Amino acid sequence: MSAQTATVRPEGPVPRARSLPPVVKGLVWAAVGFGIGAGLTAAIGGKAFLSEEAIVIGYALGLIGWLLGIGAWDAWVRTWFGLPENYDEGTGTARYWRFNTDHKVVGIQYLVTSLVVFLLAGLLAMLIRLELFAPGLNFFATKTAYNTTVSLHGTLMIFAVAALAIVGGFGNYFVPLLIGAEDMAYPKLNAISYWFVPAGVLALLAAPLLGGFDAGWTGYPPLTLMNPSGQVLYYLGVFTLGVSSILGAINIIATVVFLRAPGLTWGRLPVFVWSMLAVSLLNLLFVPFAGIAGIMALLDRTAGTAFFTGQGNPVLYQDWFWIFGHPEVYILILPAFGLILEVLPVFGRRPLYGYRWAVAGIVGITVLSAAVWRHHMFTTVPMSSWVPFLTTTEAISVPTGLLFLAALGTLWGARIRFKTPMLFAMGMLFNFFIGGITGIPLADVPTDLHLQDTFFVVAHFHYTIMGGMVFALMAGLYYWFPKMTGRMYNEAWGKVNFWWTFLAYNATFLPMFWLGINGMNRRIVDYLPYLGDLNRWVSVAAFVLGASFIVPAVNFAVSWVRGPAAAANPWQGKTLEWQVPSPPPKENFPAVPEVVADFYGYGQAHAGMTPARVPAAGGVAAGGHD
Numbered sequence: 175m176s177a178q179t180a181t182v183r184p185e186g187p188v189p190r191a192r193s194l195p196p197v198v199k200g201l202v203w204a205a206v207g208f209g210i211g212a213g214l215t216a217a218i219g220g221k222a223f224l225s226e227e228a229i230v231i232g233y234a235l236g237l238i239g240w241l242l243g244i245g246a247w248d249a250w251v252r253t254w255f256g257l258p259e260n261y262d263e264g265t266g267t268a269r270y271w272r273f274n275t276d277h278k279v280v281g282i283q284y285l286v287t288s289l290v291v292f293l294l295a296g297l298l299a300m301l302i303r304l305e306l307f308a309p310g311l312n313f314f315a316t317k318t319a320y321n322t323t324v325s326l327h328g329t330l331m332i333f334a335v336a337a338l339a340i341v342g343g344f345g346n347y348f349v350p351l352l353i354g355a356e357d358m359a360y361p362k363l364n365a366i367s368y369w370f371v372p373a374g375v376l377a378l379l380a381a382p383l384l385g386g387f388d389a390g391w392t393g394y395p396p397l398t399l400m401n402p403s404g405q406v407l408y409y410l411g412v413f414t415l416g417v418s419s420i421l422g423a424i425n426i427i428a429t430v431v432f433l434r435a436p437g438l439t440w441g442r443l444p445v446f447v448w449s450m451l452a453v454s455l456l457n458l459l460f461v462p463f464a465g466i467a468g469i470m471a472l473l474d475r476t477a478g479t480a481f482f483t484g485q486g487n488p489v490l491y492q493d494w495f496w497i498f499g500h501p502e503v504y505i506l507i508l509p510a511f512g513l514i515l516e517v518l519p520v521f522g523r524r525p526l527y528g529y530r531w532a533v534a535g536i537v538g539i540t541v542l543s544a545a546v547w548r549h550h551m552f553t554t555v556p557m558s559s560w561v562p563f564l565t566t567t568e569a570i571s572v573p574t575g576l577l578f579l580a581a582l583g584t585l586w587g588a589r590i591r592f593k594t595p596m597l598f599a600m601g602m603l604f605n606f607f608i609g610g611i612t613g614i615p616l617a618d619v620p621t622d623l624h625l626q627d628t629f630f631v632v633a634h635f636h637y638t639i640m641g642g643m644v645f646a647l648m649a650g651l652y653y654w655f656p657k658m659t660g661r662m663y664n665e666a667w668g669k670v671n672f673w674w675t676f677l678a679y680n681a682t683f684l685p686m687f688w689l690g691i692n693g694m695n696r697r698i699v700d701y702l703p704y705l706g707d708l709n710r711w712v713s714v715a716a717f718v719l720g721a722s723f724i725v726p727a728v729n730f731a732v733s734w735v736r737g738p739a740a741a742a743n744p745w746q747g748k749t750l751e752w753q754v755p756s757p758p759p760k761e762n763f764p765a766v767p768e769v770v771a772d773f774y775g776y777g778q779a780h781a782g783m784t785p786a787r788v789p790a791a792g793g794v795a796a797g798g799h800d
């Protein structure tokens with residue numbers, strides 16, 4: 175055994191004799207944890223080794239083993255016991271495959287994982303549309319297989335793509351840069367929060383091996399108490415992803431509150447950072463509702479409780495789920511708005527219109543977000559709930575309108591540079607507008623009673639989440655690609671990507687409103703023959719849409735390896751991330767920058783001025799700021 179006595183770390187990579195690669199070590203420890211948990215449950219409880227009880231306990235210990243093995247033990251927990259750290263963070267691409275405290279590495283880890291899951295869950299959508307190409311059973315052997323596919327598609331898209339890509343990816347990468355900080359407030363917590371994600375995704379992907387789960391992304395009991403054991407993995411997987419969001423939220427809040435550079439007052443905070451702060455509050459407050467509801471449902475299934483069945487009440491689950499679930503839709507859309515409100519001024523060369531109103535919109539949505547939850551339950555709650563929740567829902571369109579106002583006001587009279595990020599940002603506004611106004615008939619009880627659980631709802635939420643959040647994500651990918659990689663993507667292919675995706679997107683989802691109005695139910699494998707023509711059209715359009723994502727996948731992959739070198743500030747942006755090299759060095763800034771103005775002074779008298787003093791590399795650190 176090699177003695178670990180040196181207290182001073184040698185420069186450069188430390189040779190690690192006899193240590194497995196972190197991912198392998200994590201998997202081994204996970205297997206050991208699972209074996210112990212499931213084995214003990216089987217032995218003590220007299221259950222089968224792969225009984226649901228054993229799987230739950232085994233998963234819990236396996237998850238702990240995974241996190242410790244991937245690096246939490248060597249890089250962190252050892253120090254709690256007075257042992258020296260036994261870890262290095264790696265260099266090059268090896269950094270991404272382990273516990274790494276650099277917020278930029280963590281950001282890329284989240285982002286790439288979300289994009290991979292996006293492509294995977296997108297393939298599932300193709301299978302859904304293959305099935306719905308014609309009435310009757312076409313592609314899937316059983317109805318449960320179809321419903322599992324729909325459920326898996328939705329669950330992965332919501333919890334591992336929409337909730338994580340912008341917040342976990344861009345949030346981690348850019349919040350410290352945008353506020354002039356060196357890293358997040360709690361780098362080790364940050365490093366570990368990411369590694370929950372692969373565990374949660376794998377749990378969900380494993381569900382089909384245990385019979386799948388066919389209750390949708392919402393997991394309502396009592397159905398979830400009756401169907402195959404795959405449902406257990408749904409609850410465990412969603413819970414795991416939720417923990418990642420909560421830990422990330424703690425970090426973002428602490429970072430924004432405590433680590434802003436001198437001069438970066440609340441009134442100068444970039445809107446994207448405001449949106450990150452808001453969603454982090456929402457994550458921290460409301461994800462626990464879904465987590466607790468999920469645990470209670472798990473207990474109903476495995477421990478003989480009756481929270482949502484028997485003496486209990488399944489509507490209670492719906493209440494808790496949607497107290498989380500409606501804020502969740504703002505967790506998805508606030509970052510999208512925050513992001514495009516950064517993009518619009520840069521490419522419109524205009525100051526952000528109504529900065530204060532935009533911030534008020536973000537705050538207003540955050541405050542109201544949970545007050546509307548029962549609009550998802552108009553058909554299951556007493557009629558006395560109808561008017562209050564109809565009213566709060568209509569009220570929330572006011573702060574949302576403020577965000578539109580800021581966006582459109584910025585575009586008004588702008589000399590727009592139609593680069594790919596700008597096209598996606600404008601496409602997002604267009605799509606989200608359709609998503610927003612079609613929410614009104616769903617908020618109004620008389621129309622909702624007709625439209626509930628039809629493809630109208632499917633069209634509506636794809637317009638907000640895919641048309642809104644995913645288009646903003648694309649805008650952000652193109653906007654920040656040069657900063658993150660130090661290379662430029664291909665602009666012509668970027669434009670092809672936008673127009674192909676935008677047109678195919680609308681061709682796919684606009685007809686779904688008609689399908690829904692005309693009686694096509696969601697989450698059902700079959701439909702009546704009179705809906706056949708339109709469904710065939712939708713399926714073909716969906717395949718064209720799916721194929722369009724090959725363009726950015728290739729563009730980004732090729733450009734990352736051999737695109738032309740990007741300048742530090744290719745878009746002439748004013749926010750702080752553009753004042754450092756591309757990609758930014760490990761410590762971000764040579765010394766603490768000082769902010770002297772707001773970041774949106776485009777095209778004005780002081781247009782040439784930079785709003786922050788960033789010390790030159792090798793310069794003297796600004797000392798003693800208060």
Ligand code: HEM
Nearest residue numbers: 299324325328331336390391392632639640696697698716
């Ligand atoms: C290629 C693009 C996509 C297509 C063609 C597509 C298609 C569909 C279809 C047809 C359904 C409804 C099936 C049914 O209810 O019978 C569905 C459900 C769903 N999709 Fe997508 N989708 C796409 C992308 C996305 C994206 C990007 C997201 C979110 C980020 C998303 C989130 C959802 C959710 C949450 C459900 C509900 C699942 C449930 O009922 O529990 N989808 N999708």
Ligand SMILES: [Cu+2]
Nearest residue numbers: 500547549550
């Ligand atoms: Cu809602």
